[in-house]
Amino acid sequence: MSSDHAQESGLPQELTEEQRDCYQEIANIAMGQAAALLSRLLGVFIKLPIPRVNLFELADLNMALQSLDHDEAASAVCQGFAGDGITGEALIIFNDSNFEDIAQLMNYSGEQSEAMHVELLMDVANILIGAFLKGLANQMDLTFSHGHPMVLGQHKLVRDLLQPSRQPWQQTLAIEITYSLEDHPVNCDLLLLFTEDSIRIMNQKVAYLLDD
Amino acid sequence: MPTSVLICDDSSLARKQMARALPRQWEVDISYATNGEEALAAIKAGQADVLFLDLTMPVMDGYEVLEHIRREDLPTVVIVVSGDVQPEAVARARSLGALEFIKKPIDPDKTLAALTQYGLL
Numbered sequence: 001m002s003s004d005h006a007q008e009s010g011l012p013q014e015l016t017e018e019q020r021d022c023y024q025e026i027a028n029i030a031m032g033q034a035a036a037l038l039s040r041l042l043g044v045f046i047k048l049p050i051p052r053v054n055l056f057e058l059a060d061l062n063m064a065l066q067s068l069d070h071d072e073a074a075s076a077v078c079q080g081f082a083g084d085g086i087t088g089e090a091l092i093i094f095n096d097s098n099f100e101d102i103a104q105l106m107n108y109s110g111e112q113s114e115a116m117h118v119e120l121l122m123d124v125a126n127i128l129i130g131a132f133l134k135g136l137a138n139q140m141d142l143t144f145s146h147g148h149p150m151v152l153g154q155h156k157l158v159r160d161l162l163q164p165s166r167q168p169w170q171q172t173l174a175i176e177i178t179y180s181l182e183d184h185p186v187n188c189d190l191l192l193l194f195t196e197d198s199i200r201i202m203n204q205k206v207a208y209l210l211d212d
Numbered sequence: 213m214p215t216s217v218l219i220c221d222d223s224s225l226a227r228k229q230m231a232r233a234l235p236r237q238w239e240v241d242i243s244y245a246t247n248g249e250e251a252l253a254a255i256k257a258g259q260a261d262v263l264f265l266d267l268t269m270p271v272m273d274g275y276e277v278l279e280h281i282r283r284e285d286l287p288t289v290v291i292v293v294s295g296d297v298q299p300e301a302v303a304r305a306r307s308l309g310a311l312e313f314i315k316k317p318i319d320p321d322k323t324l325a326a327l328t329q330y331g332l333l
Contacts, residue, residue: 018224025223025295028268029316032295045300048268050222139317209225212232 015055015173022206027051027175030135034128034190035179041127042105045182052176055199059170061162067093067176067189068158075117075154076161077125080147081133086198090133092125093158093189101186118151125149128179128190136192140205171196214239215332218260220251220277221293222269226316230264230293233320238333248272252280260288262332265310267294267301278308291326293318 015023028051035046056064073096078089099117106123108116126149137144153161173194180187194202217240219230227244234240243259245251249272254260267274274292281288292305295316302313312326327333 021223022225025225028223029295032268032297032316036297036299039298039300046298048296050268050270 013055015053018210019203019206020053022209023053023173023175023202024051026136026139026206026209027053027177029139030132031177031179031190033135034131037127037131038124038179041123042102042181044105044184047180047182049178049180052174054174054176056172056174057170058172061172062159065174065176065191067178067191068162070095071157072097073155074158074161075121075156076152076158077121077149078152079125079129079149081144082147083137083144084142085201086142086144086194088192088194088198090129091152091162091189091191091193092121092128093161093191094121094124095187096155098186098188101181101184105181105184114154117154121151122149124188128188132177132190132192140202140209142205171199173199173202214241216241216243216259216261218243218245218251218254218263218288220245220248220254220263220269220274221266222246223266226266226293226318229318233318233323235320235324235327235333238327248274248277248280251277252286255281255286255288262327263288263290264293265290267292267296267305275304275308278305278310282309289330289332 031048031051035048039046052066054064062068074093075096076091076093078091080089099112099120102120103112133144175192177190178187219227219242221227231242243254245254247269265274265277278290281290290310291312291314292310293314293316297315305313311330314322314326
């Protein structure tokens with residue numbers, strides 16, 4: 001059903017190699033700008049990956065995303081954004097085993113508590129999501145306004161945190177980035193999901209960049 | 213004689229943007245590499261009087277390329293062009309022998325300024 005739907009609306013089933021490359025490079029630059037801020041906050045060098053870009057049916061979310069493919073308990077924050085016909089959700093996914101290291105690096109003192117974990121999550125989410133979206137918007141000549149960040153869930157398996165059935169759209173463009181801290185066992189996933197209706201407009205923006 | 217320029221980046225968009233950012237008046241022969249291994253082979257083949265080098269790449273990243281160039285004393289001048297703008301990334305690239313570090317997205321004016329500053333034009 002869902003792939004029929006995508007065909008009816010004239011959406012591409014796949015990205016061309018050129019489009020994927022372009023999204024990857026845009027994400028690469030935005031990711032670096034976000035990493036520079038986080039590394040200053042934590043005083044640690046951040047190892048940057050090659051961003052993963054995928055177009056898939058939202059129903060396949062659990063299979064399509066590497067960030068969701070681990071069995072550790074995690075916590076997540078999500079933040080919606082919209083502008084110039086583009087709508088999406090940004091998520092920060094944090095393994096629960098990260099909290100102690102991050103708390104230390106951010107000079108949080110005192111007992112580890114739920115309240116502290118939420119504060120840490122929100123701090124990291126604000127920095128990474130804010131800087132990434134700004135970098136992305138600048139490069140694609142877009143303006144986004146942001147919703148309030150919300151805790152999506154805590155101490156659960158990531159695949160249970162994300163509930164694709166709640167989303168009204170079918171196809172999604174996803175950008176996945178795993179930030180790792182050098183010399184610390186800390187990983188944090190930044191995940192961006194763009195709605196079906198956004199994909200065509202984004203592909204147009206990307207076409208300008210390729211033609212320039 | 214034209215200067216041989218090697219542009220090493222895993223992204224074809226980035227390679228294209230880099231080539232377009234080179235000064236028009238500069239007489240160059242441009243070659244391309246998509247990862248560090250290809251870059252090293254091209255340097256050894258004499259295709260890189262000047263190397264524009266990305267840091268984050270598959271197979272072999274920019275830091276490893278810089279290490280090889282230093283260890284094997286390869287004849288090339290390296291300008292790093294990267295989206296990794298952490299101060300530590302800049303410091304590491306420079307300490308490994310990069311002459312200059314230019315932030316992505318690449319800016320033709322900064323490229324011109326760097327080339328002029330180091331007498332490469």
